[in-house]
Structure formats: C-alpha cells, structure tokens
Amino acid sequence: MSEGDSASGAFGAAIERDEDVPLLTGEGIYTDDVSLPGTTHLAIKRSGIPHGRILNVDTSEAEAMDGVIAVYTGEDVEESGVPNTIPTAWDLPGLVQPQYRMLAVDAVRHEGDAVAAVVAETAHQARDALEGVRVEYEELEAYADPVEAVEKDVSPVHEEAEDNVAFDFELGDAAAVTEAFAAADRVATVDLRQPRLIPNAMEPRAALADFNDTTGKLRLWMTSQNPHLHRMLLSAGTLGLPENKIQVIAPEVGGGFGSKIYHYPDEAVTSWCSMQLGRPVRWRATREEGYLTDCHGRDHVTTAEIAVDDDGTVRGVRVETHAGLGAHLSQFGTATPSYLYATIMSGQYAIPAIHCRVIGAFTTTTPVDAYRGAGRTEGIYVIERLMDVAARELGLDPVEFRRRNQIDPDEFPFETAAALVYDSGDYESTMDVALEHIGYDDLRERQAALREEGRYLGIGVANFVESAGLSPSGLAGQLGAAAGGWESSIVRFDSTGTLRVLVGTADQGQGHRTTFAQIAADELGVSMDDIEVVEGDTDRIPQGMGTYGSRSASVGGGAIARAARAVREKAREIAAHQLEASPDDLEFEDGEFRVAGAPDRSLHVQTIAHEAYLGHDLPEDVDPGLEETNFYDPENFTYPFGTHVAVVEVDPQTGDVEIRQYVGVDDCGEIINPLIVEGQVHGGIAQGIGAALFEAAAYDEEAHLQTRRMDEYAVPHATMLPDYGTETTVTPSPHNPLGVKGVGESATIAAAPTVVSAVVDALEPLGVDHLDMPITPASVWQATRGEH
Amino acid sequence: MDENAVTISLTVNGTEHELDVEPRTVLLGALRDLGYTGANVGCDTGRCGACTVRVDDVTIKSCLRFAVQADGAAIETVEGLAEDGELSTLQEQFQEHHGLQCGYCTPGMLMSADTYLRDAEDPSRAEIRDALEGNLCRCTGYHNIVDAVESTAEELARGEQR
Numbered sequence: 001m002s003e004g005d006s007a008s009g010a011f012g013a014a015i016e017r018d019e020d021v022p023l024l025t026g027e028g029i030y031t032d033d034v035s036l037p038g039t040t041h042l043a044i045k046r047s048g049i050p051h052g053r054i055l056n057v058d059t060s061e062a063e064a065m066d067g068v069i070a071v072y073t074g075e076d077v078e079e080s081g082v083p084n085t086i087p088t089a090w091d092l093p094g095l096v097q098p099q100y101r102m103l104a105v106d107a108v109r110h111e112g113d114a115v116a117a118v119v120a121e122t123a124h125q126a127r128d129a130l131e132g133v134r135v136e137y138e139e140l141e142a143y144a145d146p147v148e149a150v151e152k153d154v155s156p157v158h159e160e161a162e163d164n165v166a167f168d169f170e171l172g173d174a175a176a177v178t179e180a181f182a183a184a185d186r187v188a189t190v191d192l193r194q195p196r197l198i199p200n201a202m203e204p205r206a207a208l209a210d211f212n213d214t215t216g217k218l219r220l221w222m223t224s225q226n227p228h229l230h231r232m233l234l235s236a237g238t239l240g241l242p243e244n245k246i247q248v249i250a251p252e253v254g255g256g257f258g259s260k261i262y263h264y265p266d267e268a269v270t271s272w273c274s275m276q277l278g279r280p281v282r283w284r285a286t287r288e289e290g291y292l293t294d295c296h297g298r299d300h301v302t303t304a305e306i307a308v309d310d311d312g313t314v315r316g317v318r319v320e321t322h323a324g325l326g327a328h329l330s331q332f333g334t335a336t337p338s339y340l341y342a343t344i345m346s347g348q349y350a351i352p353a354i355h356c357r358v359i360g361a362f363t364t365t366t367p368v369d370a371y372r373g374a375g376r377t378e379g380i381y382v383i384e385r386l387m388d389v390a391a392r393e394l395g396l397d398p399v400e401f402r403r404r405n406q407i408d409p410d411e412f413p414f415e416t417a418a419a420l421v422y423d424s425g426d427y428e429s430t431m432d433v434a435l436e437h438i439g440y441d442d443l444r445e446r447q448a449a450l451r452e453e454g455r456y457l458g459i460g461v462a463n464f465v466e467s468a469g470l471s472p473s474g475l476a477g478q479l480g481a482a483a484g485g486w487e488s489s490i491v492r493f494d495s496t497g498t499l500r501v502l503v504g505t506a507d508q509g510q511g512h513r514t515t516f517a518q519i520a521a522d523e524l525g526v527s528m529d530d531i532e533v534v535e536g537d538t539d540r541i542p543q544g545m546g547t548y549g550s551r552s553a554s555v556g557g558g559a560i561a562r563a564a565r566a567v568r569e570k571a572r573e574i575a576a577h578q579l580e581a582s583p584d585d586l587e588f589e590d591g592e593f594r595v596a597g598a599p600d601r602s603l604h605v606q607t608i609a610h611e612a613y614l615g616h617d618l619p620e621d622v623d624p625g626l627e628e629t630n631f632y633d634p635e636n637f638t639y640p641f642g643t644h645v646a647v648v649e650v651d652p653q654t655g656d657v658e659i660r661q662y663v664g665v666d667d668c669g670e671i672i673n674p675l676i677v678e679g680q681v682h683g684g685i686a687q688g689i690g691a692a693l694f695e696a697a698a699y700d701e702e703a704h705l706q707t708r709r710m711d712e713y714a715v716p717h718a719t720m721l722p723d724y725g726t727e728t729t730v731t732p733s734p735h736n737p738l739g740v741k742g743v744g745e746s747a748t749i750a751a752a753p754t755v756v757s758a759v760v761d762a763l764e765p766l767g768v769d770h771l772d773m774p775i776t777p778a779s780v781w782q783a784t785r786g787e788h
Numbered sequence: 789m790d791e792n793a794v795t796i797s798l799t800v801n802g803t804e805h806e807l808d809v810e811p812r813t814v815l816l817g818a819l820r821d822l823g824y825t826g827a828n829v830g831c832d833t834g835r836c837g838a839c840t841v842r843v844d845d846v847t848i849k850s851c852l853r854f855a856v857q858a859d860g861a862a863i864e865t866v867e868g869l870a871e872d873g874e875l876s877t878l879q880e881q882f883q884e885h886h887g888l889q890c891g892y893c894t895p896g897m898l899m900s901a902d903t904y905l906r907d908a909e910d911p912s913r914a915e916i917r918d919a920l921e922g923n924l925c926r927c928t929g930y931h932n933i934v935d936a937v938e939s940t941a942e943e944l945a946r947g948e949q950r
Binding site: 284 | 824870884914924
C-alpha cells in the first residue's frame with residue numbers, strides 16, 4: 001500500500017459512496033438536465049441506407065417548416081472552413097485513413113451516417129423537419145460481414161481502400177510458431193465469431209453547446225468519458241477553435257463502457273451549429289440513433305490453432321482474425337483489434353511461440369471501437385476457447401491442463417511471446433480460491449451422476465489476465481498512439497484546511513469521488529468530509545486523459561497519491577520550520593506532524609495549510625500556498641487477473657441454459673474500496689453473461705441493422721441474470737504507487753469465456769465442442785442435433 | 789408551442805402545476821419541463837424503465853403516456869421519496885448495498901421497488917427480480933439492487949412489528 005507513515009484507515013475501507021445521495025433523490029445533473037435560456041434544438045438527418053452516393057440534398061421544405069431556424073448540409077460545414085476531420089487516434093503500419101467528416105458530403109457509408117442538421121425552436125419541431133430534408137442517393141452494395149468485405153468483389157466503403165482492408169497487422173514470430181507446430185504432438189483448431197455488441201449505456205449520448213460570439217468561447221456539456229480528449233479532438237480535428245476557447249463539461253454521466261470515449265460527429269455538429277447561430281443548441285440521441293451510431297464492440301471472425309504435446313504442454317498459438325471496423329475509423333478502432341487484442345493472446349500461460357494476424361476491414365456498418373474489455377476480452381476469449389478445445393483433444397481435465405501451463409509466481413516479471421511484460425501474478429492460487437469456492441471436484445462428481453440421469457450440467461472455468469492502464473506514453477507513441485498514457489492531478493489545500501483533489505479522469509458510475517477521496521484521506525490524514533474530488537470540467541481541471549481501459553484507479557489514483565505525497569513533503573518543511581525541528585525528525589500520522597520523542601510538539605497538516613497561505617512564517621526557500629500538480633506516466637501496464645467459474649444446466653430439448661451458480665475471483669492488486677470493487681465485478685459479469693447468452697447486433701443481408709430498439713437487442717433484465725459469488729485475492733502491482741491494478745473491465749473479460757465453456761462442457765456428451773456467442777436456445781437446439 | 793396546445797394540471801409530489809402541452813408531449817417530457825428531471829429518458833419505447841413514475845398510485849413508464857392523459861392526476865416521482873431531506877429506507881438501502889453506479893436507471897428503479905414493497909411480504913430474491921423486470925440497469929448486474937430491496941423489505945417488516 002502507500003509508502004511512508006500515514007494512515008487514516010480510509011484506503012481499503014468499504015465506504016458508502018459520497019455520490020449516491022443526489023443520484024437517489026433525482027438531484028443528479030446529467031447533460032440533458034442542464035438548461036440554458038434561449039436554447040435551440042438539433043435533430044440530425046441520418047442516411048437511412050447503408051451505402052450510397054449522395055446525388056442531391058434538398059433542404060428547402062424543411063427550412064419552411066414551423067419553428068425551423070436553420071438546416072445545414074455537409075457542404076455547409078465544408079464551406080465554413082473548419083478542419084472537419086474526426087481523427088483516428090492510433091496509427092498502424094500501412095493504415096488507410098479516409099477523411100471522416102462531421103456531415104457526409106459525397107457518400108453515406110452506414111445507416112447512421114449524418115447527412116444534415118436541423119435546428120429548431122423545439123425538439124419536436126426539429127424532429128418533424130427531418131421529414132422535410134430530401135436526399136437523393138445512388139444506392140451501392142452494402143455488406144456487414146468483415147470477411148465478405150475483403151474477400152468478395154464489392155464496391156468499397158472508401159475509394160482509398162479498394163479491397164476494404166484498412167490494415168493488415170501482425171504480431172509475434174511466425175517462423176517460431178511454424179516450428180512449434182511442426183514439433184508438437186497435436187494441433188487443435190477452433191473457428192469462432194465474436195458478434196457485434198452494443199454498449200447500451202442507459203443514458204443516451206447528449207450535448208448542449210453554447211458558443212459566445214463575443215468571447216469566441218465554446219462551452220460544451222456532453223456525455224464524455226474523457227473531456228480533455230474531447231477538447232483536444234474538437235479543437236485540432238473538427239472545429240478548429242483554439243483549445244483554450246473550448247470548455248468541455250461532463251456532468252453526471254449515465255454509463256459509458258467505452259461508448260462515450262469517442263469523438264462522434266454529433267457533438268461536433270451541435271457545437272458547430274451553436275457557432276453559426278450564436279445560440280445554445282441541444283441534441284440528444286434517441287435510443288435508435290444510439291444503436292445506429294454509438295460505436296459497437298467486437299465483430300471478430302477468427303481461426304485459432306493451438307499446438308500441444310501429449311503431456312499437456314502448450315507449444316504455440318496461431319490466430320488469424322478478420323475484425324470489422326465499420327464504415328469509419330473511430331479513434332481507437334484501429335488499436336482495439338490490434339495492440340489491445342493480439343498482445344493478450346498468451347493469457348495466463350507460458351506459451352513459447354505466438355503469432356497473430358488481424359485484417360481490419362471496412363464494412364457498411366456502424367463504426368466499431370472499444371467496448372468494456374476492448375481487445376483483451378476478444379483475445380482472452382480466443383485463448384480460453386483454445387485451452388478448452390485442446391484439453392478435450394488431450395483427454396485432460398480443463399483445469400488440470402490450465403494448471404500445467406500457468407505462469408508461476410516466481411516467473412514475474414514475465415515477458416510473453418506476445419510482447420507484454422506481466423508485472424505480477426499468482427494465477428494458480430487465485431484459480432484454486434475459485435475452485436474451492438464453487439466446490440469443483442464435487443461438481444465434477446455431480447455432473448457425472450446427473451449425466452447418468454440424462455441431465456446436462458456444465459462447469460466452465462476461465463482464467464484471464466488483462467493489460468490495464470495503457471502506458472507508458474513513450475511506448476504508446478512508438479506503437480502509433482496519438483495520445484499519452486499519463487494522468488494528471490492537482491491536490492490543493494484551501495487556506496482553511498479543506499482539500500480539493502482535481503483529476504483528469506471522468507466518472508460514469510465508477511465512484512471516483514469516493515475512492516479518490518479515500519486515497520487523499522489516506523495520504524494526508526484528512527477526514528473524508530473535508531475532501532472534494534473534482535472531475536469532468538476542462539476549465540476546472542487543467543489536463544487529463546480520462547476514464548477508459550481500467551485506468552482510473554491505477555493511473556489517476558497514482559497521480560493523486562503522488563501529488564498528495566508532494567503536498568505532504570512541503571507541509572513537512574513548513575511544520576519543521578515552525579516546530580523548530582529537522583524535517584527528518586518529524587513523524588507523520590493521521591494528519592499530524594510530531595517531533596520524534598516530543599509528541600506534544602505537533603502541527604496538523606490542515607493547520608499548516610492555513611500557515612502556508614498566510615505566508616507569515618515559512619522557511620526561507622519555501623513559497624506560500626499548499627498545492628502540487630502531478631503527471632503520472634506509469635512505467636508499464638498493470639495486469640489484473642483472476643478465475644471465474646460458472647455452473648449451468650442445459651436442457652437439450654428446449655435449448656434453455658440456466659446459470660445455477662457463478663463465482664468470480666478477481667485480483668486487482670490493492671483494493672481501495674471493496675464495495676466498489678465488488679460492484680465493478682458484478683456489472684462486468686452481467687455484461688459478459690449478456691454477451692455469452694443474449695446480446696448481438698444483427699444485420700440483414702443488405703447491412704440494415706435489425707436490432708434497433710431495446711426490445712430487439714437483449715440487454716439483460718434482472719430475471720435473466722443470477723446472483724454472483726465474488727472473492728478477491730491481492731497481488732499488488734510492484735510499479736504502481738498504490739499497488740493498485742484496476743478492475744473496471746476484468747469481469748467482462750472473464751465472464752463470456754466462462755459461460756461459453758460451461759455450456760459447451762454441459763453438451764460434451766452430445767459431441768458439441770464449441771458454440772458461438774450468443775448461445776441462444778435455438779443454437780443449442782441445433783447443435784445438439786448435429787447442425788452446428 | 790403549436791396552436792393545438794392544451795392546458796392541463798398535474799399534481800406532482802403534492803404540488804399542483806398548470807401547464808400548456810402539445811397533445812403529443814409525453815408525460816416524461818412534461819415532468820422534465822417542469823423541472824422534475826429525476827425521471828430520465830432512456831429508450832423512448834417503454835423498455836428501459838428509467839422514466840418510471842407513479843400516477844394515481846400505479847407505476848407507469850412516463851414515456852408511454854401522453855401528458856394530456858394524466859390531466860388532473862396525482863403524480864409521484866423520485867424527488868418525492870425522501871421526506872424533509874431524510875432518505876427513505878429504500879434509498880438508504882440502495883446506498884448501503886451499492887445498488888447504484890451511474891444512477892441513470894435509479895429513479896425508475898426506486899419507484900418500481902417502492903411500489904412493489906407496499907404489498908410484498910417477505911419476498912424471495914426471485915420475486916424481487918420479477919418485480920424489477922421492467923427496469924433495466926447496465927451497471928450493477930442487479931445483484932446489489934436485489935440485496936437493497938430484500939433488506940428494505942426486512943427493515944419495513946421489522947418496523948411494522950415494532
């Protein structure tokens with residue numbers, strides 16, 4: 001845990017959340033709750049067809065409709081002279097990067113592409129006027145399948161990529177893999193698809209833009225996981241306003257799961273309209289618009305092979321994936337299926353040779369980008385499916401097979417054949433906690449007994465490791481990132497001793513205001529009641545990177561801890577001066593600096609804060625004030641890990657899958673707040689089970705999205721999910737200032753392979769060795785009749 | 789506002805409001821325009837339950853009812869659950885059990901659970917899940933919500949015995 005000699009006991013305590021009361025009473029302010037006088041309303045005309053050339057856009061009818069203030073087309077945006085380019089934030093070798101504009105000009109490339117913007121006095125009027133925007137298209141071939149997109153002769157999404165290949169990425173040593181496969185006793189193969197998922201944050205994306213003509217400043221409230229990144233992309237990419245003339249405010253944000261990381265056209269269009277009109281402009285996505293435009297996740301088609309020896313040793317893994325990117329390159333749409341996917345392919349195992357090829361394909365569909373667990377979820381799914389398939393090929397218990405290949409605790413730091421250096425882990429022990437919790441050996445006996453009765457119980461075990469908190473910045477830059485991996489915090493005492501923690505992360509339900517206050521309370525011995533955590537406003541927090549990739553506790557928390565420690569050291573100097581002692585002779589406990597051996601001579605850090613702002617009696621070389629800024633750039637990712645186990649019963653007659661028991665054991669390093677860690681694990685499991693059994697964004701043959709409403713896309717209800725058993729183990733990250741690893745995505749990564757493994761295990765007697773997600777009653781029914 | 793505007797009255801958490809609405813304005817929109825922004829827009833199709841309120845003692849999804857249909861009705865929203873700044877038992881239990889994360893579904897979830905608990909006696913976890921089926925939550929995975937409702941039921945039963 002934290003170094004040094006302070007402890008107020010806040011770190012590690014299951015403290016109820018500070019943020020709950022306003023959210024429980026309806027007082028929480030989300031973007032769509034903010035109101036400004038004179039606000040106008042924006043509605044966006046979507047293409048409605050998946051692929052076509054724009055021949056003509058006629059806005060005259062719409063312009064004449066009641067309450068309509070203005071109707072803008074892609075040409076209007078172009079002519080305004082703004083840069084109008086939604087940037088990619090991660091370059092790859094040979095990457096094709098067509099321009100992605102705020103409003104389409106030449107062609108539409110998926111049903112959600114924005115073609116025109118209507119601003120009216122009321123939301124109803126704006127929406128009504130969409131009917132009055134007439135667009136003529138020459139329709140082109142449309143396709144949703146990433147393999148079809150690159151292998152068939154189709155009219156390409158972008159002229160710049162005639163074969164629809166945005167990138168062809170390779171990681172690992174192909175020659176070593178060939179050698180390993182040739183030398184191995186056996187090779188097992190699995191062909192699998194990971195369907196598109198829609199993140200489904202409960203709050204739709206929304207924006208309220210207020211451009212002030214006089215000051216030239218834009219205030220933009222928006223549903224953002226990373227307001228500073230949005231400020232930068234809006235400035236440099238689309239609007240061309242100086243960065244210091246943009247204020248992005250993310251108030252309460254109702255869930256994100258990745259979908260609110262990105263710079264979409266809509267929030268920029270909202271801002272641009274406000275710049276044209278000099279009036280506030282509000283936009284909120286309908287749920288259908290969200291399904292058509294919020295970046296989807298996954299969309300992988302994969303062939304994976306594993307080479308094993310008869311003694312159960314894995315010798316190599318080879319993976320080839322077609323990753324659907326959708327119609328445009330979203331910011332991390334390139335990084336997610338490449339560096340965030342291929343690099344995790346070693347899982348928890350010591351695998352000497354790995355090679356992974358990923359073909360990133362444009363399709364005439366909604367763009368795909370990071371969704372909870374991004375890349376790591378897809379990669380762990382592949383390796384865990386391979387481990388199951390290989391275990392069955394070898395006739396070994398899947399747990400025993402995994403055990404033989406897990407990296408041992410004394411092998412860390414462990415460099416994998418997929419280019420990562422895992423920081424720390426105790427994989428086998430954590431797996432044993434999970435097996436013990438669920439009673440694995442007894443379950444296997446029970447399974448055998450039930451099989452005698454013609455019942456199909458399945459036990460699924462999946463191990464995961466996750467690269468969390470993308471860093472360091474220098475390495476990310478070498479690999480193509482257009483942003484850093486640091487986080488920034490200012491820890492500031494007020495003159496009366498209250499404390500503010502400003503940090504560049506941005507909460508969407510994770511409980512930062514509580515956990516970050518716990519960190520500061522622990523470092524400085526200040527009561528939680530005296531601490532305010534400030535996030536989500538680029539004019540209040542100067543710099544930041546935001547919240548994604550399980551980074552907030554480890555990177556944001558690391559910046560807070562380091563800033564707080566610097567504050568403590570300055571306070572120590574002042575205390576030593578006023579107590580007439582040497583700084584080295586001061587002990588610090590519960591906020592109090594005490595002279596060693598003379599405990600009655602002491603000063604509290606909050607008193608020193610007051611002295612620091614008075615400035616009357618400071619050491620000669622110490623400036624007034626008590627605040628410090630820290631930019632924390634981690635030296636490596638952190639690597640949370642764990643084992644999840646599911647017990648299911650499958651009815652082959654109906655195809656029904658019932659989850660009888662679910663246990664997740666997670667190791668996220670040091671735990672700041674166990675209540676919140678448990679909550680993150682629960683939610684992650686729910687999304688993983690959703691993916692395994694219920695959810696998929698379906699397109700028809702002509703790339704029309706079929707799942708357009710919440711009654712067509714199966715976001716799980718309370719009755720569809722089980723209770724969860726959870727436990728934690730603690731293996732600190734050796735390089736993180738707090739020993740923290742992060743937990744935001746872990747359980748999502750774990751849950752999908754766990755549940756799939758359990759269902760396939762249940763159906764082993766019927767010869768089923770793999771089922772694609774989502775495993776529906778129909779797919780079980782077909783598989784058990786040999787039709788899979 | 790178009791010329792078809794209709795004047796209606798709504799009593800929200802005991803306060804009477806008179807307002808002009810378009811016939812097509814849904815109750816959710818009218819409530820939010822009045823400043824009751826606790827109920828949220830989630831799906832526009834009656835599926836997610838983030839807009840759940842009580843109208844004359846019955847929980848409804850306020851995105852599926854026109855404001856004019858509620859003319860003269862007594863409406864209760866999440867803003868009315870706490871009394872004199874004191875959280876209700878249900879609200880307290882949601883906090884204690886970490887039954888909310890982003891909070892967007894919470895106002896609707898609370899209204900459904902609050903109504904359910906008026907009549908539920910010693911509900912099982914499965915019954916609680918059934919009762920909340922009309923309210924989606926994407927953050928919590930429901931486990932802690934079920935905990936919160938279950939322990940509220942226990943608290944309320946204890947309170948009645950006293």
